[in-house]
Amino acid sequence: MAAEFLRVEKLTKRFGNNTVVHGVDFAFAKGEFISLLGPSGCGKTTILRMIAGFETPTSGSIEVEGQDITHLKPNQRQLGMVFQAYALFPNLNVGDNIGFGLKIAGMGREERRARTDEMLRLIGLPGFEKRFPYEMSGGQQQRVALARAIAPRPRMLLLDEPLSALDAKIRVSLREEIRAIQLDLGITTVFVTHDQEEALSISDRIVVMNAGHIEQLGAPHEVYNKPATRFVATFVGTLNTIEASVASAANHQVTIDGQTVALPSLPSGAVDGSAISLTLRPEVLSVGNRPGNDIVLAGTVADVTFLGSVIRLRVALGQNTLSLDTFNDQRTAPPTRGEPVTISLASKDLLILGE
Amino acid sequence: MKPSRFWPWFTLLLGASYFIIPLIATFEFSLRMRRGYYSFDAYLSVFSDPRFQATFGYSVVIGIFAIIVGVLIVVPAVYFVRLRLPWLRPFVEFLTLLPLIIPAIVLVYGYIRLYNSSSLIPFTGSALGTDVLLVFAYVTLALPYMYRAVDTGMRTIDVQTLTEAAQIMGANSATIIARVILPNVLVAVLSGAFLTFAIVIGEFTIASLLNRPAFGPYLQNIGANRAYEPAALAIISFIITWGAMGMINLLARFAPRTSARTD
Known part of the structure; x- marks a missing residue:
């Protein structure tokens, strides 16, 4: 330096x-x-x-x-x-x-x-x-x-x-x-x-x-x-928080809105059945199952905000609502409220945060 | 329904006539010195009187010194109180109001007791010393007006940020007051100066009891011994005072303007 x-x-x-x-x-x-x-x-x-x-x-x-x-x-x-x-x-x-x-x-x-x-x-x-x-x-x-x-x-x-x-x-x-x-x-x-x-x-x-x-x-x-x-x-920036419960601490599995997904690690002290919070940036979420993403979740479009080049979606997963941005594609219509939607992310992009 | 304008106008005219009618009467009387004709003889008599010239000149000089001393005391005081001791403001405001509450005669007797020729600071022991005392007395008398004028001027500028902006560029307190603060409150300071001048020109009590040849005692003396000249002098005094007030209004147009535009 x-x-x-x-x-x-x-x-x-x-x-x-x-x-x-x-x-x-x-x-x-x-x-x-x-x-x-x-x-x-x-x-x-x-x-x-x-x-x-x-x-x-x-x-x-x-x-x-x-x-x-x-x-x-x-x-x-x-x-x-x-x-x-x-x-x-x-x-x-x-x-x-x-x-x-x-x-x-x-x-x-x-x-x-x-x-x-x-x-x-x-x-x-x-x-x-x-x-x-x-x-x-x-x-x-x-x-x-x-x-x-x-x-x-x-x-x-x-x-x-x-x-x-x-x-x-x-x-x-x-x-x-x-x-x-x-x-x-x-x-x-x-x-x-x-x-x-x-x-x-x-x-x-x-x-x-x-x-x-x-x-x-x-x-x-x-x-x-x-x-x-x-x-x-x-x-700094927008943060999504997902409330999940630990399905298997040994296998690093959690349940989000009834869907079980495996994570690379869990916060220390997590035991089976305990509640944990997962945090992630909106841009790590993709609409659909994008190659390379190992977590796929099914939800419902809760809100759509058209911002020109970008469309901001809010996707409901049970009690959780996630925000994500997707580019506007002029050839397809934007999603509509209430429409079922699949979103995916790479588990490595989840943020394990200290207080 | 359109509200009637009669009563507002009536009240205004009633109020104005309270001031204007005596003034018109005084002016009319001042023109009657020559029997049977209107003339400016009373004014000519006043202007040609050497005592008029001497006392008026004396009061102008004393007034100028009172303004200078007042500005040197009030501007830094208001500046530092606003900047460093804002909690002191109510106290300072009260203090500056005291000259309005304490009669001039009390003030001058206090001065004479404190500064007589046998005291530790014998201001009244010499003519010059008494002149200095008279200047200080007028500074005190004009303090409520000077303080408020300067304080109002400083309220229109962001004293703290301007001070900090000048400080960070290397300026010391004296430079900041002289080059940044004073020029930005100059119009307010001049307003205070003209008010001081207007007060000094007609002041009688202090000048008379300190036995100084000022314009106020001269006015009183003429008033007691002549018929038409006092009326002419009253009109002249009014014109001087109004001139001073008019200058304040005129100067307000030249105040530095600030702009908090966001575009």
Whole structure:
């Protein structure tokens, strides 16, 4: 692994009696795009604000390039930050907003202008330097905020839910733009979001957080395909849960809605007749008996949602209802509600999750 | 059925006449100095009086200093209370209301007892010291207006996020107040400044008891000894006050605009 650029050790934050971050540890290499992902109140923004210097950790340390910055003031950390609410200075035009950090750093007028022009080209807004923030769309304002954050060449870029205030369509295009700029500059970036799709689509690695703890840290495909805990599995992507009963613990057989299937393994402590939960992603399920799938189940179509290129089915198996997506085939009509349907899956795709 | 507009108009006109009729009467009286004709003789008499020029000039200078000191105290105070000590806001609001509750005469007697020539800080021991004391007294007197104007201005901007955005780019607190906060609440600050000016120009009690040659005591003196000039001065004072209020409205158009667009 490359040398550690950002290291967070045993980071804890308490507000009164409420501990919002519990001894968090992680380390990242230079140039990585890291997402802190989790629901509201999980402590992700508090961690970002501690890295920025806006909150003081109760205990623990933060190092950037080997320098302990835990107790440095925000204006001594040489970091850039983009805020959810854009936070452009209303009294300054775009050029002056971008040049703000450069002016503070004592850069001369000409040099500042050149850097501002360079930033405006980078964000695709050349010629916008005389405009005021209120004259621009939300997406444009956030791009200016990004340019302002990276203009002083910070050591690291912090993004605090920068896409949350934008419309869905702008969000997608801007996140791609942010990622392209980050790759282009090779700047280490910490991105806070509660949107799993955002985190999965642009991150090198994701820190999934819950209640002040790290649930899992890994590449997007690892987090999605091999969730470490049930929380990660349910928070990142959609998860189906099948309630089954153990038919034969010795033979790894379970009964689902009266249909007996064999599994590669059973959770420890499973005995004959005990109830267990099996979890699986919607995409591992196929309509019909697909070659390679060793579990075939018969059910009934409970609901059909036509989404254009994809049809989302909900299939009832007794008490269980499974969700799965199938591609729209223009030559055949979509299944109808109440229609009997056969679904199949590979037993190796079942997720055995810890709590 | 369309509701009748008679009563609303009647109430409005009744209220307006309460203020306008005495003003018109005063104005009409101020034009009667020359017997049998309307003229601006009373105004000419006032403007040519060297005491008018001296006292008005004195009050303007004192007013400007009161505004400067007020801004230097109130802007950072409101900023830090909003940012770091929000729990202190109700207390600060109450504190800033006190000058409205405590009569000016009580205030000035307190000052004279505290800062007389035999006290530890003998402000009243010299003319300059008394001028400084007068400035501080006017800052206190205008505090409710200045505080509220600045506080309202700061409510329109996201003080915390703008501060953090400036901090992370290397700015210190003084730079943030001077380059980010103050320009964004400048219109509010100027509103407070014009209110302060309007108060200072006509203030009588404190200036008189501190024995300073201000415009308020001059107005009183003229009022006691002349017939038509006081009416002219009343109209001039109204015009100055209204001018200050008009400037507040005019400036509101130039306030920096924020935009929370999502597109």
